[in-house]
Amino acid sequence: MKYRFVAGLSAMVIVAAACGGGDSESSGGAAECEVGETDGDLAFYNWTDYMAPELLEQFEEEYGVKVEYTQYDSNEQMLAQVDAGGAIYDLVVPSDYMLDTMIQEELVMPLNFDAIPNAKNIASEWQSPPFDPENKYHVAYQWGTTGIGISIDALEAMGNPEPTWGFIFDPELSSQIPGGVSMLDDSNEAFAAALKYLGYSIDEVMTSGNEEAIREAGELLKQTTPNLVKFDSVTFGDDLVNGEVGAAHGWSGGFALSFLEADAYDRDVYVIPKEGGVRWVDTMAIPANAAHPCTAHTMINFLTDAENGGALTNYIYYASPNEAATPFILPEILEDPGIYPPPEVMAQLEFVPQAGELQLLMQDLFSEAKG
Numbered sequence: 001m002k003y004r005f006v007a008g009l010s011a012m013v014i015v016a017a018a019c020g021g022g023d024s025e026s027s028g029g030a031a032e033c034e035v036g037e038t039d040g041d042l043a044f045y046n047w048t049d050y051m052a053p054e055l056l057e058q059f060e061e062e063y064g065v066k067v068e069y070t071q072y073d074s075n076e077q078m079l080a081q082v083d084a085g086g087a088i089y090d091l092v093v094p095s096d097y098m099l100d101t102m103i104q105e106e107l108v109m110p111l112n113f114d115a116i117p118n119a120k121n122i123a124s125e126w127q128s129p130p131f132d133p134e135n136k137y138h139v140a141y142q143w144g145t146t147g148i149g150i151s152i153d154a155l156e157a158m159g160n161p162e163p164t165w166g167f168i169f170d171p172e173l174s175s176q177i178p179g180g181v182s183m184l185d186d187s188n189e190a191f192a193a194a195l196k197y198l199g200y201s202i203d204e205v206m207t208s209g210n211e212e213a214i215r216e217a218g219e220l221l222k223q224t225t226p227n228l229v230k231f232d233s234v235t236f237g238d239d240l241v242n243g244e245v246g247a248a249h250g251w252s253g254g255f256a257l258s259f260l261e262a263d264a265y266d267r268d269v270y271v272i273p274k275e276g277g278v279r280w281v282d283t284m285a286i287p288a289n290a291a292h293p294c295t296a297h298t299m300i301n302f303l304t305d306a307e308n309g310g311a312l313t314n315y316i317y318y319a320s321p322n323e324a325a326t327p328f329i330l331p332e333i334l335e336d337p338g339i340y341p342p343p344e345v346m347a348q349l350e351f352v353p354q355a356g357e358l359q360l361l362m363q364d365l366f367s368e369a370k371g
Contacts, residue, residue, distance in 0.1 A: 030112035031112055033293065037294040037298060038065050038292070038298055039293070039294040040065065040292035041292065042090050042292060042295045043087070043091070043292070044056075044070070046071060048234055049071075050071075050282075058308075070087075075097075076363070078094060090287070090293065090295060091290070092108075092284075093284055094108075094285055099137065099138055101354055109286050109287070110137060112297060115294070115298070116300050116301045116304065118306075119139050121309065122140050122322060122323065126140045130351070138285045140283055141303070142281075142318040142319065142321070143320075144319055145278060145279050146192070146280065147249075147277050148165075149236070150240075150248075150268065152268065153178060154177040154247055155269070161173070164275060165273045167181065168249060174224075179229070180227075180229040180246060181245060182228060182248045183249040184236065184249050184250060185233045190231075190249075190369075191214065192277075192350075192352050195217050197275055203351065203352075206352070206353045206355045206356070206358060209357060209358060210358075211358065224369075225370060231370055238258050240258065241258045241261075252318065252319075253317045256270070257317045272348070272349070276350060277349055279346070280351070280352065286300075306327070308325075309322035309324065310325040310328025
């Protein structure tokens with residue numbers, strides 16, 4: 001399988017994230033678990049369509065426990081559920097910036113890396129991330145980029161311009177896209193795209209608390225909403241390949257899987273705009289109130305096994321931070337520049353930091369824009 005990637009794409013190196021090591025001593029307060037220990041069934045809360053079902057079945061058979069698998073559509077939905085405590089989850093998959101929030105709010109527990117020996121399989125480039133610099137609370141799950149999926153017909157209708165966030169935010173361009181445009185229903189991703197289009201560094205804006213830039217981006221989103229078909233974080237890839245939209249803001253692996261299933265590589269492409277974009281990592285973490293933390297540690301170790309890590313990537317088509325899994329990943333995935341971007345594209349990608357006091361403002365402005 002080959003991803004068609006428009007020539008001349010640019011994308012800003014980010015500080016990548018995950019866990020590669022740590023120990024129980026440096027993770028004070030971690031659960032006292034042994035390798036492979038289980039202490040009950042596992043309540044696993046994960047993103048929609050982000051797990052290979054056969055891995056869950058394999059885990060249940062190997063360890064004699066049941067996995068209650070529940071799915072969510074956004075980091076904010078997951079946070080609300082964990083924070084409310086109405087349902088107790090043993091394992092969650094927050095994105096980088098959301099894990100930062102959960103650490104600050106003491107919603108996740110330190111991990112006992114003695115019970116996760118496979119954490120050593122995580123590549124060194126994913127160690128010591130800014131959201132968890134001591135590698136105490138997480139192990140990397142999958143990573144990817146955020147860009148635009150667009151039909152070749154739409155590109156040709158616009159005269160094959162260099163990819164730009166203007167496909168979304170410039171009404172002169174977006175109006176030329178047959179079928180219209182959709183955006184992710186995700187405040188951080190929406191603001192990241194708007195900030196890049198406006199010429200800002202995402203990191204600088206959020207770490208400096210630049211409220212003026214956030215309000216400018218919020219106004220751009222408000223002006224753009226009437227020109228959008230919808231906001232969606234689940235079916236964006238399928239909507240594109242089915243012709244329901246001509247372009248969609250979305251995540252790399254979501255497009256890759258949709259393109260594969262619909263055999264749409266001759267009709268659609270995934271691009272990272274010339275202004276740059278977002279690189280992100282999702283992580284595995286254990287809520288502080290988990291009922292079965294040892295089973296959760298065992299699942300993390302299971303998923304970071306080299307062969308299992310390869311099977312996960314082969315199913316969901318996102319990039320793996322698991323270096324040991326590389327021999328088990330399909331060559332067409334490893335060679336796909338939409339999943340594993342080349343250095344010149346990576347050089348234009350930014351990590352989205354925790355927004356601090358700006359987060360509530362962004363959520364309010366995003367709700368206002370959608371309203």
